[in-house]
Structure formats: C-alpha cells, structure tokens
Amino acid sequence: MNLMKISGSPHVHSDESTRRIMWRVNLALVPALLCAIAYFGLNALLVAVVSVASCVLFQWLIEKYILKVPTTVGDGSAVVTGLLLAFNVPATVSMLWIVVIGALVAIGIGKMAFGGLGKNPFNPALVGRVFLLISFPVQMTTWPVAEGLFPMQFDVASGATPLAAFKEGQLAGVSYWDALLGHIGGSMGEVSALAILIGAAYLLWKKIISWHIPVAFIGTALAMSAVLWWIDPQQYMDPMMTILTGGIMLGACFMATDMVTSPMAKSGQLIFGCGCGLLTIVIRNWGAYPEGVSFAILIMNSVTPLLNRWCKPRRFAS
Amino acid sequence: MKTFKMGGVHPEENKISNEAPIEVMPVGSQVAVLMNQHLGAPATPVVQKGERVKVGQLIGEAQAFMCANVHSPVSGTVLKVDTCKDAFGQPKPAVYIAVEGDEWMEEIDRTAEVKRECALTAAEIVAKLKEKGVVGLGGATFPTHIKYSIPEGKKADYLVVNAAECEPYLTSDLRVMLEHAEEICVGISILRTALGGVKAYVGIESNKPQAISVMTQMAATFEGIEVVPLRVKYPQGAEKQLIQAVTGRRVPSGKLPIDAGCVVSNVGTCFAVYEAVQKNKPLIENILTVTGKELPSQHNYLVRIGTTYNEIIRHSIGELPETTGKVISGGTMMGKAVVNLDAPTVKGNASVLVIGEREARRQPETACIRCGKCMDACPMGLEPYLFSALVKGGRFEEARVHNILDCIECGCCFFSCPACKPLTDEIRLGKNKVRALMAAKK
Numbered sequence: 001m002n003l004m005k006i007s008g009s010p011h012v013h014s015d016e017s018t019r020r021i022m023w024r025v026n027l028a029l030v031p032a033l034l035c036a037i038a039y040f041g042l043n044a045l046l047v048a049v050v051s052v053a054s055c056v057l058f059q060w061l062i063e064k065y066i067l068k069v070p071t072t073v074g075d076g077s078a079v080v081t082g083l084l085l086a087f088n089v090p091a092t093v094s095m096l097w098i099v100v101i102g103a104l105v106a107i108g109i110g111k112m113a114f115g116g117l118g119k120n121p122f123n124p125a126l127v128g129r130v131f132l133l134i135s136f137p138v139q140m141t142t143w144p145v146a147e148g149l150f151p152m153q154f155d156v157a158s159g160a161t162p163l164a165a166f167k168e169g170q171l172a173g174v175s176y177w178d179a180l181l182g183h184i185g186g187s188m189g190e191v192s193a194l195a196i197l198i199g200a201a202y203l204l205w206k207k208i209i210s211w212h213i214p215v216a217f218i219g220t221a222l223a224m225s226a227v228l229w230w231i232d233p234q235q236y237m238d239p240m241m242t243i244l245t246g247g248i249m250l251g252a253c254f255m256a257t258d259m260v261t262s263p264m265a266k267s268g269q270l271i272f273g274c275g276c277g278l279l280t281i282v283i284r285n286w287g288a289y290p291e292g293v294s295f296a297i298l299i300m301n302s303v304t305p306l307l308n309r310w311c312k313p314r315r316f317a318s
Numbered sequence: 319m320k321t322f323k324m325g326g327v328h329p330e331e332n333k334i335s336n337e338a339p340i341e342v343m344p345v346g347s348q349v350a351v352l353m354n355q356h357l358g359a360p361a362t363p364v365v366q367k368g369e370r371v372k373v374g375q376l377i378g379e380a381q382a383f384m385c386a387n388v389h390s391p392v393s394g395t396v397l398k399v400d401t402c403k404d405a406f407g408q409p410k411p412a413v414y415i416a417v418e419g420d421e422w423m424e425e426i427d428r429t430a431e432v433k434r435e436c437a438l439t440a441a442e443i444v445a446k447l448k449e450k451g452v453v454g455l456g457g458a459t460f461p462t463h464i465k466y467s468i469p470e471g472k473k474a475d476y477l478v479v480n481a482a483e484c485e486p487y488l489t490s491d492l493r494v495m496l497e498h499a500e501e502i503c504v505g506i507s508i509l510r511t512a513l514g515g516v517k518a519y520v521g522i523e524s525n526k527p528q529a530i531s532v533m534t535q536m537a538a539t540f541e542g543i544e545v546v547p548l549r550v551k552y553p554q555g556a557e558k559q560l561i562q563a564v565t566g567r568r569v570p571s572g573k574l575p576i577d578a579g580c581v582v583s584n585v586g587t588c589f590a591v592y593e594a595v596q597k598n599k600p601l602i603e604n605i606l607t608v609t610g611k612e613l614p615s616q617h618n619y620l621v622r623i624g625t626t627y628n629e630i631i632r633h634s635i636g637e638l639p640e641t642t643g644k645v646i647s648g649g650t651m652m653g654k655a656v657v658n659l660d661a662p663t664v665k666g667n668a669s670v671l672v673i674g675e676r677e678a679r680r681q682p683e684t685a686c687i688r689c690g691k692c693m694d695a696c697p698m699g700l701e702p703y704l705f706s707a708l709v710k711g712g713r714f715e716e717a718r719v720h721n722i723l724d725c726i727e728c729g730c731c732f733f734s735c736p737a738c739k740p741l742t743d744e745i746r747l748g749k750n751k752v753r754a755l756m757a758a759k760k
Contacts, residue, residue: 004645006406006655008743010729011646011678012329012486016691016736018684075684118685118737264690264703315699315721316324316558317568 018117021259022076024206028199029083029254035195036188040091040144044188047089050096052082054103062112077117081106084125087189087250088294089132090143098136102128122301123261126294133294143185163237163246163290179244190250193243200253209257212266216273217252217280218243224281236285247293248280255293261301268304268311275300319524321549322559325697327730329486329552329651331525335609335616336489340497342620343633345392345417349624350402351377353411355664356453357460358384360411369396374423374600377413380448386461386665387451388413389600391622393421405627405647405661406654412662415624427597432500436508436595440466443512443595450594451601451665456480456555456584457648459666462591465581466512475579477509477518478564479588481533482548482555484523485649490605490668491585493618495522495529498589499536505592506543513581518543520585521564523550552651553728557582559697571724586668601665608634610672612641627659630670643678646671651729681738692731692741698724702731702741709748718752725749 036044059078063071085102089095106128114120133140178184180193190196203209222243228236243249256262256276263272276296283292354360361378365371371390378388394417402412422428438446448463468474483491495502506518520537522530524547537543546564553559558569560582567578575582583591586605593599601623608617608630617634627645631638638645646653647667692702700721708717722745731741 004655004657004659005643005678006657007644007678007680008740008746009648009653009655009727010651010733010742011644011653011655011673012650012733013681013735013738014327014329014733016734017681017738018687018736021687021689021736072684116685118687259687259689264688264693264701313693313696313699313701314324315571315724316697317570318699 018077019075021208022080024208025080025203025254026076026083028202028208029080029087029189031195031198032087032189032192032250033083035192036087036091039191040188043093043144044091046093047091047095047099047188048083048086051086051089051099051103052079054100055079055082055085055107058104058107059112062108063116067112067116072117075117078107081111081124081128084123084189084255085128087254088125088129088187088247089140090186091188092139092142092144094139094142098132098139101135102132105131118260120260121304122298123255123258126255126298126301130294130298133289143187163284176240176244179241184245186245187247190247193249196249196253203253203257209253210266210269212269213257213262213273213276214252216270217256217276218248220274220277221248221281222277224278228281228285242281242284246284246291251276251280251293251297256297256300261304263304263307263311265308265311265313268307271307271311272300272304275303319547319549320563321551322554322563322697324699325695325730326551326553326559327695327733328550329733331550332486332609332611332650333489333492333525334487334611335607335618336492336526338489338493338616338618340493340605340618340620343622343625343630345420345622346625346629348397348414348416349392349622350412350414350662351388351391351624352402352404352662352664353378353388353413355388355459355623355666356386356451357458358382358386361385361388363399363411363413365390365396365399365413367396367398370394371396371415372421372423374426374598374602376600380451380461384461384464386453386463387449387600389451389602390415391602391624392417394418403658403661404664405656405658407657423598425598427599432504433596434500434504436504436511438508438511438595440512440514443508446595447591450599452587452590452594453601453665454584455586455590455604455666455668456582457652457666457668459664462583462587465583466509468513468576468581472576473579474513474516474576474581476565476567476581477506477513477516478561478575478580478582479506479518479520479585480555480557480560480582481520481522481529481585482560483526484550484552484554485651485653486552487609487671488607488649488669489609490607490618492526492529494586494589494605495526495533499532501592502533502585502588503536503540503543504596505588505590507540508591508595509581509583509588510542515542519564520545521548521554521560522546523548523554525550553697553726553730556697556726556728558726571721604663604665604667606630606663606667607669607671609669610639610674611677612639612674613672621663623665624662626662627656627670630663631659634670638672639674641674641676643673643675646673651733652727680740683739684737686737686739689736691734691736695730695734697728697730698726700724702745703739705748706739706741706744709744709751714748714751714755717748718756722748722752
C-alpha cells in the first residue's frame with residue numbers, strides 16, 4: 001500500500017496573504033505621500049522616512065530581544081503604521097526626533113504590548129499621534145503652509161489649519177479646490193482629500209476595505225455638520241469644508257478602516273463609522289481641540305469588541 | 319443571471335478536461351466491491367466464496383433502513399468476502415471477485431436506443447431505484463429511494479437538478495450532459511413522476527454554455543423541465559445554495575430541502591435513474607474525470623465500480639508525475655485527499671484529481687488580522703474566525719450557540735483567509751465535538 005500525503009479540504013487557497021494586504025495599503029498611501037512631498041518639500045519625505053524606519057526598527061528590536069520570536073517586519077504592517085504616523089504630524093524638521101518617540105509609543109505600546117499584529121485594540125498610529133499631541137502640543141500644531149506647487153524651501157512661519165483658524169474665528173480665503181487638492185495647512189498626509197480618495201479607491205477595488213466605514217463616517221460628519229450649519233452658518237463651518245479639511249478623509253479611509261481595530265460584520269462597521277463621524281463633529285465643535293478625528297476613532301476602537309459581539313452577520317435563511 | 323445571495327468565492331475553474339469525451343475503461347483482472355458505498359449502514363453480502371456472478375447481479379443487500387443495494391460490476395467468481403481498505407485507509411467489508419469474461423444479467427438492456435416512455439407509478443419507481451441500488455452522485459451518496467419517499471405531511475413543489483458542477487476541475491457532469499442529454503431528461507421526467515409531477519429546474523453554471531444550449535434544446539421536447547443558467551460562483555452546487563439560486567426559496571437551519579418543498583438530485587443521478595428504471599441497469603459504473611495541470615493528458619471515463627485508483631492512473635496516464643502533491647477524489651474545494659491508491663473506487667466517485675506539490679502546499683499560518691474575509695465568504699452567514707477561537711479554547715457549547723452545525727464545510731473561509739488559518743479543519747473538528755456532546759446529553 002503506497003500512502004499519499006493528505007489534508008482536509010479545501011486543497012487550494014486564494015493566495016491572499018496578510019503581507020500582500022499590508023503592502024497594498026502602503027501602495028495606496030503613496031499618492032498622499034507624493035502630495036505631501038509636492039506641497040511641503042523634502043521635509044515631508046524626511047519625516048516619513050524617519051517615521052517608517054523607526055517603526056520597523058522598534059518592531060524588529062522588540063520581537064528579537066523582548067518577545068524573542070521570529071520577526072514579522074516583512075509583512076509591511078509596521079511600514080503602514082510608520083506612514084500613517086508621519087501623515088498625522090506636521091511636516092517640519094523639528095518633528096524628526098519627536099516622530100521617533102511617536103513610533104516607539106505606536107509600535108511598543110500601541111501594538112507589541114498587546115501581542116503584535118492582530119491583537120491590538122487601538123490603531124497603533126493613532127496611539128502614537130495622540131501621545132505626541134498631548135506631550136508636544138506646540139510642535140504638533142505648528143503647521144507649515146503649502147505655497148505653490150513645488151516649494152522646495154519652506155516657510156514654517158504661518159500657522160493654522162483651516163480648522164484651527166475657524167476655531168479662532170478667522171477662516172477666510174480657503175476654497176473647496178484648495179482643500180481638495182491640499183493647498184491648505186495641516187498634517188502632512190491629510191491636506192489633499194483627492195490624493196487620499198485615489199488611495200481609497202484602490203483599496204476598494206482590491207477589496208481590502210469596504211465602503212461601509214468611510215461612507216458612514218463621512219456621511220455622518222456631513223449630515224451632522226449640515227444641520228449645525230443650517231442652524232447657524234456664522235458659528236459652524238460649512239459641511240463640505242468640514243469633511244474636506246482636517247483628518248476626516250485620512251481617518252475615514254485609512255485609519256478607521258484598519259482591519260484589526262474595526263468591527264468585522266458590515267452592520268457593525270456602519271455603526272462604527274457613524275460613531276466616528278458623530279464624535280468627530282462633537283469634539284471639533286464643543287471640545288478643547290480643533291480636530292477630533294484621532295480621538296473619535298480611538299474611542300470607537302474601544303467599542304469594537306462590543307460591536308463584534310452584537311453585530312452578527314445575517315444567517316442563511318433567518 | 320441567478321445565483322445564491324450570500325458569500326461564496328470564485329476559485330480558478332481549471333476545467334481543463336472539458337473537451338475529453340467519455341471513454342470506456344477496461345475492467346481489470348480482479349475487483350473488490352465495498353459493501354458501504356453509500357451514506358448509512360453497509361449492505362449485507364449475499365454471495366459466498368466460489369459463487370459465480372454476472373454483471374449487475376445483487377451481491378450486497380440493503381437490510382437496514384439507511385442503506386442501498388450493491389451489485390456486481392463484473393462477471394466472474396467470488397474469491398472471498400473479507401475487508402478491504404478504502405481510499406482513506408479504513409477497512410470496510412468487501413466482496414472480492416476474480417473477473418472472467420463480461421457476462422451481463424439478461425434483464426439489462428445494453429442497447430443504445432433511448433427509451434422515453436415510462437408507465438411506472440411513483441411507488442414503483444421508488445421500488446425500482448431501491449432494487450437497483452441508486453444513490454446520489456453529487457458527493458453525499460444518499461440512497462435515492464429514501465430521498466424520493468416523501469414523508470407524510472410534506473410535499474414537494476420542485477425538483478431541482480444540480481448540474482452546477484461548481485467544483486474546480488470536475489467535468490464529468492458536463493460530459494454526461496453533452497453526451498446523454500436525452501437520457502438525463504428521461505431520468506428527470508421519471509423523478510418528476512416520483513414526486514407527483516412537479517416542475518423540474520436544471521441549474522447549470524454559465525461557464526458551461528454548450529451544456530446549457532444542449533440541455534435547453536432537449537428539455538424543450540419534454541414536459542415540465544426548465545434549464546436555469548447560473549452565475550459562476552462556488553458553492554453553487556451546495557443543496558441550500560442551489561435551491562435559493564434556482565427557486566428563491568430558503569431552507570432554514572437544521573431543516574431539509576423537502577421542508578422548503580424541494581428535492582435536489584445531481585444530474586449524474588438523473589442519468590443513473592434513467593439506466594436503472596428504463597434499462598434495468600443497476601448502479602455499477604461511475605463517470606469519472608482524470609485531471610490535473612501536471613498530467614500529460616486529460617480524460618473522462620466510464621469506469622466500473624471497484625476499479626482501483628492505481629488501475630485508473632495506470633490506464634490513463636501511466637504513472638503519477640514526480641511532482642504530485644495529492645490525489646483527490648472530488649474537486650479541490652470539498653474533495654477528499656486519497657491515502658490509499660490501491661483502494662477500489664465506489665459509487666459517486668467523480669474524479670481522480672492530481673494536484674502538484676506547489677498547488678497542494680499550504681502557506682504557514684500567521685496571526686488573524688480580523689479582516690472579516692471569512693465572514694464575507696461564508697455562504698451560510700457564519701463567523702468562521704469565532705469558531706476557530708472557540709474550538710481551540712474547547713468552548714464547544716458556545717460554538718453550538720453560534721450555529722457551528724449550520725456549516726456546510728464548503729471551505730470558502732479557509733480559501734479566502736489571508737492568514738491561511740486552517741478554519742475549515744478547525745470547524746470540522748468543532749462540529750464533530752459538538753455532535754458528540756449533543757449525543758452524550760440525550
């Protein structure tokens with residue numbers, strides 16, 4: 001009797017892998033990165049490189065010397081965290097050493113402390129970003145303003161994002177086009193809504209994200225700000241400007257959709273997205289910070305396990 | 319185009335043997351005929367050592383309720399009644415026969431002439447199916463006479479014929495449709511009669527346009543048969559999914575198709591029904607695909623039951639390529655890997671599928687990233703990732719509450735998992751445990 005190798009069915013696999021998903025997310029972040037370099041110059045590239053390199057390095061060090069497990073940096077998830085962290089800080093030289101601290105917090109506390117990829121309850125990049133925002137409020141809110149299409153020298157003097165300016169009651173002269181193309185102040189990855197949407201379209205096409213979270217997030221923010229604006233156009237920002245500026249686009253497309261920290265069922269994703277949109281508008285209008293996307297997503301991250309418990313897929317024939 | 323509503327995947331179709339006509343494979347010098355070639359209890363051998371048997375003679379009788387008759391696929395002398403290791407290495411009761419000539423039972427009509435008329439009543443048809451040992455050829459080998467004995471209080475509204483052949487690689491259903499469309503339609507008409515003249519739908523996936531056109535033309539010359547083209551999606555051929563795709567009806571959890579007024583039979587079964595009822599021929603042959611990307615040639619064969627895997631391989635391709643990873647009986651999604659190539663084939667075997675080492679290799683498992691792809695792919699609306707965690711933690715009661723028994727083991731979850739977690743294996747283990755615990759409670 002010649003015995004054959006066996007295994008349970010199925011005997012084929014789709015070839016989908018975590019590594020492929022993560023590198024595709026990185027690819028989807030490239031348009032926004034290019035935009036950041038175009039608007040903020042080489043500083044943006046420098047911040048991104050330092051952020052990515054330190055995220056990868058910290059993960060490698062922790063896996064090798066603390067957890068003593070085979071390294072998984074090749075799967076690209078630390079690169080995603082590094083890029084997103086960089087996207088969430090201003091593109092200035094003074095950020096270079098700060099972003100290293102952010103990377104340590106993001107990877108060390110946000111991810112590896114929970115056991116690594118797949119086990120972290122909070123989006124690591126946002127954990128890093130919020131840590132920096134609280135610890136280095138001045139550097140984190142000193143924004144370079146994009147001037148011209150390829151400004152290789154930079155004037156960091158002028159100061160505020162459209163959101164901060166509005167909070168101070170002095171928003172003027174920013175058009176929808178500026179906001180769409182990124183001709184505004186802000187963190188390096190969030191300025192151009194268009195570049196982010198191109199990346200998001202790629203992720204949707206490759207079925208890495210579904211429409212549920214971004215649409216629920218942006219839709220809720222749009223609807224809620226429209227109601228507020230309709231009540232008092234002087235005090236509240238107009239809804240289109242609300243969703244085009246700040247971190248809503250980046251958050252809704254790339255950070256709230258993080259597979260690990262968002263709900264798995266589609267119904268849960270809708271609730272999650274709505275919660276993010278709602279909290280963002282609440283924090284923006286009535287909170288101490290001009291921007292609330294990071295906090296909104298982190299708060300909703302904490303609800304994800306509950307949403308996974310409540311929101312079940314619809315069973316066949318039920 | 320119609321299809322089922324929820325989940326599903328689209329593996330590479332690989333229907334590379336679809337052009338190969340059905341060839342007749344010669345009989346070997348000796349066969350071992352297993353007594354359980356069907357779902358349920360084994361048949362009881364009714365022949366003794368030294369007895370002469372003819373092709374089509376009863377050698378194993380169904381004495382239990384869930385059982386089917388077994389007939390001799392060859393003529394010759396009974397060598398012994400013993401056990402024989404099946405394809406998965408399990409010893410099973412078997413009748414060994416030394417082949418001498420090819421002498422058939424007189425009552426079997428071996429002419430090629432197609433007999434359309436059938437005057438039998440429903441009860442007579444069911445009795446005939448039982449006598450001829452017909453079982454479902456879609457994979458489960460459920461005894462057909464039991465399926466068509468509709469329990470009291472239930473009523474069938476539709477006969478759904480499964481010609482989806484959604485499994486990658488398999489082409490035996492396709493070939494039998496192209497070459498025996500008329501016989502199949504007669505078989506369907508007979509089964510319609512058995513159910514009281516219900517409407518019959520034949521679901522065929524759109525990657526078989528030739529079969530759709532041949533069957534549609536043929537069905538037009540019969541009453542009450544309609545061909546339904548289906549969008550290509552796996553697992554279209556799963557009973558509940560097919561019923562939904564074709565009729566829109568949904569079979570509830572834990573219920574049978576008849577509870578939704580449907581009876582499902584495979585297209586190959588319909589051909590076997592024709593042969594049993596119109597030609598008096600018991601189920602002694604399989605139509606079987608021999609295929610694989612690394613094989614020198616692709617085949618579809620008419621093979622006597624009892625022919626071993628090795629004999630089929632030797633006759634069709636000489637020997638297995640050196641790069642062979644697994645030999646699978648069935649398709650790549652739900653087929654079973656064969657351990658023992660010296661085992662005889664049994665009723666319902668649809669293929670000898672050879673996949674190479676590279677195709678057969680499983681990638682190493684990585685951490686679950688909670689992407690939810692397993693949930694999106696699940697055609698039953700279940701949560702495979704959750705079962706994986708519950709089964710590993712021994713939390714079987716929770717797994718039961720989350721409807722682990724609804725799982726049809728189609729494999730879509732493992733297929734789509736980026737972390738390559740063996741979800742289907744874990745769920746299969748969990749289902750067995752849950753069933754055992756439920757049985758222990760009773």
